[in-house]
Amino acid sequence: MNxxxxxxNIMLLAGAGAAAWSGIRLGKLYSTPNLGKLQAHAAxxxxxxxxxxxxxxxxxxKAAGVTPFIIxxxxxxxxxxxxxxxxMGLDEVExxxxxxxxxxxxRCNIEQRLAIADHFERRDRPYKGITGKISHKVMGDPFFVIMKKYTVIGYCSSMEGATRGLVYDYVPGHYAGAVRLKPGQKAWATE
Incomplete structure (x- = not known):
């Protein structure tokens, strides 16, 4: 054979394999999700x-109770x-x-959990430029980006997070466009 x-032929076979794998992955992304797994993964x-x-x-x-919000x-x-x-990201973490x-x-200790979170944060870091825009449009946000986003939103909008984690001004006074913060002062919870 020449x-x-x-x-x-080898290149054609490799290209066909890559296209098939991509098609399977995209098929999984656009299929109907089994949202019942969310409650199973609540812990x-x-x-x-x-x-x-x-x-x-x-x-x-955990104290702010963000899990029901995320779900x-x-x-x-x-x-x-x-x-x-x-x-898929939850399954991959496990x-x-x-x-x-x-x-x-x-059941992992703190150091192991931080190592796992660091791995997934590095893995799911969005691409920059046009590649990132195309990836976001076709694939959506990566797992860890979604997890962090909803954790922070849930925490900052919870009573524990807004009153004890941030400074919450329950009845704001007059508008002050620029306020000097004191050293060690927490960020404001109102937008």
Whole structure:
């Protein structure tokens, strides 16, 4: 057989394999998501949110009760492709924890959880430029971007987060466009 023809056939086969894999992946993203898995993963979502916003001298995401908020946002307010990416991401977090630390994410210690979160944050970092725009349009937001976004929104809009994590001005006074902050002062909770 001619070498050029053999190399051409190999390249054609590799291209067909890559196209098939991409088609399967896109098919999974646009299929109907199994949103019942969200309740099954509630403990994982809680622990991931607590890893993102841990309890310190202020309450963490777990104390603020962000898990029902995240589940509701995924179920009711997120596009189908991002719902699928989120559900696949939850499964991938569990698989990664079991592969590297031999138990589930919820049973990992703080250092292991931070390492797992760091891995997924680096993996899911959005692309820059036109590539990022195309990826966002076709694939939606990556898993960890969605998780962080809903964790922060849920925390900042919860009573614990707004009153104890941020400075909440319950009855604002007059408008002051530029206010000097004192050293160590918390950010304002009102927009």
């Amino acid at each position: 070498r050029r023809k053999a190399l051409g 994982l979502i809680t622990e991931l949110a607590e890893t993102i916003i841990p309890a310190t001298d202020t309450p963490g995401a 509701r946002m995924i179920r009711d307010c997120t596009p189908r492709k991002e719902q699928n990416r989120f559900l 698989d990664y924890a079991k592969r590297h630390y031999n138990h589930s994410f919820a």
